[in-house]
Amino acid sequence: MVSIVTGGCGFIGSHMVDRLLAEGHAVRVIDNWTTGRPENLDHQKGNENLTVYHMDIRNREEIEPVFQGADYVFHFAALADIVPSIQKPWDYYSSNVLGTYNVVECAKQAGIKKLVYAASSSCYGIPDEYPTKETAEIRPQYPYALTKRLGEETVLHWGQVYGLPVVTLRLFNVYGTRSRTSGTYGAVFGVFLAQKLAGKPFTVVGTGEQTRDFTYVTDIADAFYTAAMSDVVQDTFNVGSGGTYSVNQLCELLGGEITHIPKRPGEPDCTFADTAKIESRLGWKAKVTFEEGVQKVLENIDYWRAAPVWTPDTISTATEDWFKYLGR
Numbered sequence: 001m002v003s004i005v006t007g008g009c010g011f012i013g014s015h016m017v018d019r020l021l022a023e024g025h026a027v028r029v030i031d032n033w034t035t036g037r038p039e040n041l042d043h044q045k046g047n048e049n050l051t052v053y054h055m056d057i058r059n060r061e062e063i064e065p066v067f068q069g070a071d072y073v074f075h076f077a078a079l080a081d082i083v084p085s086i087q088k089p090w091d092y093y094s095s096n097v098l099g100t101y102n103v104v105e106c107a108k109q110a111g112i113k114k115l116v117y118a119a120s121s122s123c124y125g126i127p128d129e130y131p132t133k134e135t136a137e138i139r140p141q142y143p144y145a146l147t148k149r150l151g152e153e154t155v156l157h158w159g160q161v162y163g164l165p166v167v168t169l170r171l172f173n174v175y176g177t178r179s180r181t182s183g184t185y186g187a188v189f190g191v192f193l194a195q196k197l198a199g200k201p202f203t204v205v206g207t208g209e210q211t212r213d214f215t216y217v218t219d220i221a222d223a224f225y226t227a228a229m230s231d232v233v234q235d236t237f238n239v240g241s242g243g244t245y246s247v248n249q250l251c252e253l254l255g256g257e258i259t260h261i262p263k264r265p266g267e268p269d270c271t272f273a274d275t276a277k278i279e280s281r282l283g284w285k286a287k288v289t290f291e292e293g294v295q296k297v298l299e300n301i302d303y304w305r306a307a308p309v310w311t312p313d314t315i316s317t318a319t320e321d322w323f324k325y326l327g328r
Contacts, residue, residue, distance in 0.1 A: 001025045002070045003228075006057055006103060007077030009036030011179045012118065012171075012220055016074050017041060019221040021049055028066050030077065032056040040178050057099035060106065067110040072228050075103050075155075076118045078148065081186040082266075085144035086321045096147035097154065104158040104166075112165070114228045117155040119168040120148040121213075121238065121271060130244070131274035134170070134236050141266035142326060156234065165233040169223055172240040172273045176217030176293060177300045181307035185318040188212075188247065189297065194307035196256050203315055206263035208248040213271045215241040216288035216296070226284045240273025241286045253294040261312050264319065266326040 003020045007013040008029030013036065020027045021044060029041070029052045044050050055062050057077050067073070078096045079085070085092045100117070107115045124132055125139030140146040152168045159166040175189045185191070192202050223239045251258055278284050288296075310318075 001072065002028065003072040003074065004028045004030065004067060004070050005074045005076065006030045007036055007075075009033060009038050009040050009052070010076060011040075011176075012174060012217055013074070013076040014040035014178055015176070015217045015221045016076065016224055017044065017050065019218075019225055021047060023225065025049065027051070028070065029053060030055050030057060030063055030066060035080065035180055035182055057102055058094055060102040063102065064106045064109070067106040067112070070110055071113045073103065073107045073112050073115040074224055074228070075100065075115060077103075078118070078151070080144060080180070081184045082142050082144055083319055083322050084184055085142055085147070086325050089143040092143050092147045097150045100151035100154050104155055104164060108158060108162050108164050114233070115155065115164060115166045116224050116227050117152060117166065117168040119152040119170045119236065120145060121170045121172045121273065123149040123152070123170065126266075126268045130270050131240075131272040132238070133274040134238055134277055152236070156236070159234040167227045167232060168236045169227060169239045170236065170273075171220060172213035172215055172238070172271050174217055174220050175214050175297065177297060177303065178217070181304055185310060185315060188250070190304060190307055191310050192250070192254055193297065193301055193304040194309045196254055197301060197305055198309040200309055200311065201257040201259040202251050202254070203261050203310060203312055204247055204251065204258050205261055205267070208251065208258065208260070209246055210267075210269045211244040211246045211272070213240040213244050213273050214250070214290055214293070215239065215286055216293035219286040219288050222287070223278065223284050226282050230282055232281055235281070237278040237282065238273040238275055239278060240275050241290065242275055243290065244270055244272040245290050249290075250294070253291065254298070259312060261315055264322055264326070266322075
């Protein structure tokens with residue numbers, strides 16, 4: 001089998017590459033290294049079944065030849081984070097929407113067996129019910145969420161109109177080794193781990209009682225592989241851990257002092273996936289407990305040594321546009 005992983009040098013994408021290689025697939029990675037890091041695949045150097053293409057999914061003519069002869073496509077390539085999406089919406093629209101259009105068009109032309117798209121639970125905004133079902137109202141709160149949703153709509157529409165065999169997986173709060181260490185203020189694990197290494201307090205938003213459906217990255221890769229190998233097409237599934245855990249719990253597991261920063265508009269107090277559908281249709285369920293996952297991250301904490309160390313003052317400056325536009 002030949003599989004393409006867009007964004008394969010990134011956090012989740014690199015773990016997907018590991019899984020596919022372990023399953024005996026020949027893997028072609030497409031990544032422009034904007035947020036992905038080539039070093040995330042250093043441990044696979046010399047593997048004759050892996051080819052990395054330094055390309056941008058926004059350039060269809062460049063990426064199209066890579067799809068020829070491929071069986072499966074795992075589409076992770078996207079820009080993430082809230083604040084930059086508010087500041088530079090075109091970058092997000094061009095990558096997450098138009099880039100996705102290019103990917104599905106290339107997949108269609110190549111006649112692939114299955115395309116699995118990394119959708120985002122941010123499409124739900126602030127839901128009315130928890131755990132949140134796939135049928136919940138779609139309420140994106142910021143451009144990142146909107147563009148990921150429009151990418152998902154594009155994938156499903158190509159399935160509906162052109163018969164492209166697709167599945168979209170709405171990911172909740174993914175964490176684990178190799179999570180992003182960019183200069184952008186974003187995911188809580190990257191922020192906290194750099195603070196821990198620097199001996200600084202964890203910057204906890206609000207009371208820290210808000211909960212998140214933290215799902216370990218290898219479970220995510222397992223969900224994508226399961227979806228690709230199944231007979232299910234033209235469908236959408238939540239992917240979550242089966243639980244929801246407070247930021248305070250995370251701080252306890254990581255071990256460190258806490259300082260509180262203001263609560264932010266547009267953020268839910270809880271994220272919690274209803275996973276009944278993926279459990280019944282695909283037979284998938286998360287395996288790694290929250291405690292086990294955090295321990296795995298701590299065992300690899302040196303990965304975050306070069307990450308930016310955020311303080312309440314630098315966070316306040318970085319999130320000014322968040323409050324400006326989402327606090328109205």
